[in-house]
Amino acid sequence: MRILEVRPLAIPDVKVIRFGRFTDQRGYFAEPFRRGVLMDREETDFLHGLSFPQMNESRSRAGVVRGLHFQWNPYMGKLVRTIAGRMIDLALDIRNGSEHLGKIIAYDMPATDGEWGEWIWVPPGFAHGNVFPEETYIEYLCTGEYSPGFEAGVSPLAPDLDWSLCEPALKQQFDRVVGAGPIISEKDRDAPSLGLWLADERSEQFVFGHC
Numbered sequence: 001m002r003i004l005e006v007r008p009l010a011i012p013d014v015k016v017i018r019f020g021r022f023t024d025q026r027g028y029f030a031e032p033f034r035r036g037v038l039m040d041r042e043e044t045d046f047l048h049g050l051s052f053p054q055m056n057e058s059r060s061r062a063g064v065v066r067g068l069h070f071q072w073n074p075y076m077g078k079l080v081r082t083i084a085g086r087m088i089d090l091a092l093d094i095r096n097g098s099e100h101l102g103k104i105i106a107y108d109m110p111a112t113d114g115e116w117g118e119w120i121w122v123p124p125g126f127a128h129g130n131v132f133p134e135e136t137y138i139e140y141l142c143t144g145e146y147s148p149g150f151e152a153g154v155s156p157l158a159p160d161l162d163w164s165l166c167e168p169a170l171k172q173q174f175d176r177v178v179g180a181g182p183i184i185s186e187k188d189r190d191a192p193s194l195g196l197w198l199a200d201e202r203s204e205q206f207v208f209g210h211c
Contacts, residue, residue: 001034004116006043009107010165011100014091015046015121016107017079023115030117032081033141046121050077052141057083060132065174065182067129068092068104068191071151072205074144075124081117085136086110088170089120092127092154092161094197097208102194103162106170111136125211127154129188131174152202156184158193 002020009016017038021030031037039047060066067090070076080089087109093100107120122128130138154161157178163171197203205211 001031001037003037003041003043009091010105011091011093011103013046013123014105014107014126017044017119017121018116019119021115021117028113028115032117032119046123050143052079052143054142054145055139056142057137057139059137060130060135061183062132062134063177063180063183064132065129065156065177065184065188067188068127068154068156069129069151070094070124070127070153070206071144071147072124072211073147073150075211076142076144077121077123078128078140078142079119079121080128080138080140081119082109082111083137083139084111085132085134087136087138088131088133088173089122090129090131090156091122092129092194093125094127094154094194094203094206095125095208095211096198096203096206098125100165102160103165106131106166106174108170125206125208129156131156131177131182133173133177152197152200153188153191154194154197155189155191157189158191160194
């Protein structure tokens with residue numbers, strides 16, 4: 001694995017990791033993940049000591065909105081990439097005590113077939129979701145196994161999300177998908193607002209610096 005760049009987004013705990021591919025006339029070859037490179041380098045110190053016991057994949061039709069999901073006991077961080085199509089990834093800070101509590105950011109991750117690919121790291125303490133302007137396949141590595149009974153969500157349609165750190169063009173893309181009638185599960189659509197979640201005693205599971 002060849003890491004080209006690691007950079008923080010508007011909420012710095014959310015990172016983008018760009019890795020290199022070896023290209024020739026046949027196409028390309030890449031190592032998207034190699035533990036000894038990705039998790040032992042100085043620039044990826046935020047991954048040190050973590051393991052990824054679960055991998056998920058999903059296919060979404062154009063117009064799908066997923067999320068915003070999170071889990072505790074165990075906490076679950078996610079390393080996400082687009083295989084085909086275009087994903088706009090969403091991360092909402094739900095850490096009590098964080099200066100970014102309640103703020104949501106987006107990152108545009110179309111699939112690429114050139115000299116690099118990308119992962120986005122969404123750590124524990126963030127509600128994670130996606131919006132898909134076109135049919136898309138994604139995969140993600142998880143730092144915790146799925147734990148029924150210890151998961152919850154905030155509706156991506158909630159009116160009290162703070163989008164002020166989100167790139168305006170990506171917020172407009174989100175609004176276009178929602179305005180056209182999003183394909184969204186009842187569970188996600190009917191999830192509580194941010195305010196209702198923060199009033200829930202379970203929100204105390206997420207404290208800045210401790211999850």
